[in-house]
Amino acid sequence: MGYILGIDVGGTNTRLGLVSESGELTEFVREATSQYNTEGKAVTLFMELVKKYISEHAKSKAIDAISVGFPSTVDKDRKVVIETPNIAGLNNIPVVDTFEKEFGVPVFLERDTCLILINDMEKNRIPAEGVAIGIYYGTGIGNAISIDGRIFTGKHGVSAELGHIPMRGVEGRCGCGNSSCAEVVACGRALEGIMERHFPGEDISKVFTEHGDSEVIKRFVDDLSIPAATEINILDPDYIIIGGGLPNMEGFPREELESHIHRYARKPLPDEDLRFIYSKEGQESGVMGAAIHARQELLKREKAER
Numbered sequence: 001m002g003y004i005l006g007i008d009v010g011g012t013n014t015r016l017g018l019v020s021e022s023g024e025l026t027e028f029v030r031e032a033t034s035q036y037n038t039e040g041k042a043v044t045l046f047m048e049l050v051k052k053y054i055s056e057h058a059k060s061k062a063i064d065a066i067s068v069g070f071p072s073t074v075d076k077d078r079k080v081v082i083e084t085p086n087i088a089g090l091n092n093i094p095v096v097d098t099f100e101k102e103f104g105v106p107v108f109l110e111r112d113t114c115l116i117l118i119n120d121m122e123k124n125r126i127p128a129e130g131v132a133i134g135i136y137y138g139t140g141i142g143n144a145i146s147i148d149g150r151i152f153t154g155k156h157g158v159s160a161e162l163g164h165i166p167m168r169g170v171e172g173r174c175g176c177g178n179s180s181c182a183e184v185v186a187c188g189r190a191l192e193g194i195m196e197r198h199f200p201g202e203d204i205s206k207v208f209t210e211h212g213d214s215e216v217i218k219r220f221v222d223d224l225s226i227p228a229a230t231e232i233n234i235l236d237p238d239y240i241i242i243g244g245g246l247p248n249m250e251g252f253p254r255e256e257l258e259s260h261i262h263r264y265a266r267k268p269l270p271d272e273d274l275r276f277i278y279s280k281e282g283q284e285s286g287v288m289g290a291a292i293h294a295r296q297e298l299l300k301r302e303k304a305e306r
């Protein structure tokens with residue numbers, strides 16, 4: 001059997017790797033996204049990058065499918081990249097059709113956060129049945145929802161935008177153009193703003209060890225819990241995966257975050273039975289998630305054909 005070519009497109013780096021059927025990652029490389037983030041030429045240049053990768057790393061290997069994660073909104077059918085906030089030229093791109101025509105293998109497209117959740121579910125042996133949510137506090141808030149082994153997409157494909165739920169009292173404008181979004185106060189970018197206002201010139205990586213007891217940081221952790229509790233009260237999930245750069249920072253008060261989530265969760269249930277799992281993404285998580293996703297989808301196609 002062959003390999004899945006997993007690709008994880010990020011604002012700074014694009015990661016590529018070949019994953020065997022037994023789940024082994026080989027030929028993992030990082031390429032600068034600046035090689036192709038050019039208005040009008042992004043798809044052509046991105047395809048050149050993939051062709052170069054294949055000729056250098058996969059020449060004698062069979063590729064069963066190509067699976068790509070984008071930091072973008074993607075359409076409900078997972079065929080078109082609709083909009084990419086941080087990469088020029090990746091708007092309204094029919095990735096699946098274009099790539100299938102070029103490479104002649106099945107191509108899968110997914111939102112990057114969904115692939116991280118798929119990888120986390122596999123790593124933690126979370127069963128497909130039931131509801132698993134991933135809440136990733138990074139620069140913004142990443143979110144993905146899996147229901148009975150399927151990523152929940154919504155009407156347009158743009159569900160699980162937890163960073164953009166409105167919160168009263170939030171001042172400032174969000175990257176999406178709205179005001180009052182949770183992300184304005186509850187993510188890494190918000191923490192950078194807190195550093196500038198309250199601890200100018202200090203090292204952000206030490207903020208929880210040195211200022212964890214300060215009112216402003218306690219308030220920040222409380223703010224982080226509100227979108228999480230909101231989603232938990234709506235979905236009553238079996239598993240709550242928390243990840244991203246923030247919860248993995250030194251001294252991050254996980255217990256404090258959990259106690260706030262419990263405080264806001266409906267009583268007695270789901271409050272009494274919340275199952276938290278912490279995830280630590282590595283460089284390769286997106287590529288691995290892409291490969292797992294492709295294998296699952298290929299299997300579904302096989303079953304449907306029988």
Ligand SMILES: [Zn+2]
Binds near residue numbers: 164178181
């Ligand atoms: Zn917003």
